[in-house]
Amino acid sequence: MTVLAGGTDLMVELNFGRRRPEHIVAIDRVGELAGIERNGHVRMGAGVTYTRMLADAGSQALAEAARTIGSPQIRNAGTIGGNLGTASPAGDTLPVLAALEATVVLRSKAGERRVPFADYMTGPKKSVRRADELIVAAEWDEAGPAQTYMFVSTRNAMAISIAGLAMVVDRARKRVGIGLGSCGPTIIRPADAEGFARGLFDEAGWERPHRPSESAAKELGRLVAAAARPIDDVRGTAAYRRHALAVMGARALSRVAQIA
Numbered sequence: 001m002t003v004l005a006g007g008t009d010l011m012v013e014l015n016f017g018r019r020r021p022e023h024i025v026a027i028d029r030v031g032e033l034a035g036i037e038r039n040g041h042v043r044m045g046a047g048v049t050y051t052r053m054l055a056d057a058g059s060q061a062l063a064e065a066a067r068t069i070g071s072p073q074i075r076n077a078g079t080i081g082g083n084l085g086t087a088s089p090a091g092d093t094l095p096v097l098a099a100l101e102a103t104v105v106l107r108s109k110a111g112e113r114r115v116p117f118a119d120y121m122t123g124p125k126k127s128v129r130r131a132d133e134l135i136v137a138a139e140w141d142e143a144g145p146a147q148t149y150m151f152v153s154t155r156n157a158m159a160i161s162i163a164g165l166a167m168v169v170d171r172a173r174k175r176v177g178i179g180l181g182s183c184g185p186t187i188i189r190p191a192d193a194e195g196f197a198r199g200l201f202d203e204a205g206w207e208r209p210h211r212p213s214e215s216a217a218k219e220l221g222r223l224v225a226a227a228a229r230p231i232d233d234v235r236g237t238a239a240y241r242r243h244a245l246a247v248m249g250a251r252a253l254s255r256v257a258q259i260a
């Protein structure tokens with residue numbers, strides 16, 4: 001089944017002749033897909049656009065990611081379901097969904113299944129979604145305000161990310177999630193960096209904002225960069241991506257640790 005949500009990616013594929021689907025089903029007016037439910041747990045319908053996320057994302061990091069995407073026109077049309085459908089390692093919402101430990105809800109005539117985001121992507125533009133499955137929603141537990149998304153690119157708008165990083169510190173659940181984009185075949189979770197950050201919050205007290213030392217921030221950046229599996233491509237070299245991730249890791253920690 002080829003579905004068209006916002007059409008921002010699919011139209012490019014059609015225009016370049018990369019895909020010639022026999023039938024296209026437009027889903028942009030399906031009400032169920034356009035909803036956002038929040039009650040400590042967030043269920044974001046696959047049809048929610050980036051513009052809508054700017055106002056009501058249920059995640060500060062997701063709102064920050066939405067702000068970086070494309071142009072106002074792309075943000076008005078592009079959806080979270082489309083980002084998941086394309087499953088590009090450069091998709092800006094995807095490191096956030098990884099850091100939030102989100103679940104992807106898939107539905108077909110055979111029923112519904114829920115896939116942890118960690119198991120969803122299998123390679124560049126590849127996922128476990130079967131051809132007859134519709135992405136219905138993404139879900140996650142509200143994690144509080146200590147979270148951020150940052151990326152580097154050649155400019156701040158209308159440019160694909162060269163490296164992206166989301167960090168979520170859920171103070172109530174004593175959990176740190178980090179997601180890395182554009183630096184591997186899928187979105188990467190740097191386990192050692194997450195463990196190191198947890199240790200810092202254990203020491204400082206999860207409930208209290210603190211300013212991490214420069215050496216701690218630098219070490220976190222080093223661990224983030226070490227977990228990446230970047231390649232050299234037209235957008236940037238692997239060495240530049242690692243450097244950018246180290247800088248972003250250190251900055252993200254300093255930023256979120258100071259948010260109550």
Ligand SMILES: Cc1cc2nc3c(=O)[nH]c(=O)nc-3n(C[C@H](O)[C@H](O)[C@H](O)COP(=O)(O)OP(=O)(O)OC[C@H]3O[C@@H](n4cnc5c(N)ncnc54)[C@H](O)[C@@H]3O)c2cc1C
Pocket residue numbers: 001002003004005006007008009010011012027046047068069070071074077078079080081082083084085086090091092093133134135136158159160161
């Ligand atoms: C100029 C331009 C700039 C862009 N900038 C960015 C950027 O900065 N960051 C970024 O992440 N992306 C960017 N994109 C890519 C694109 O906008 C996003 O990936 C967007 O999320 C796609 O959403 P859509 O609703 O338009 O998807 P569509 O184009 O409608 O669909 C994309 C793919 O997902 C499938 N699909 C869509 N919805 C579902 C569903 N509910 N269930 C199953 N399959 C589905 C479609 O069949 C298709 O294969 C850009 C695109 C363009 C053209």
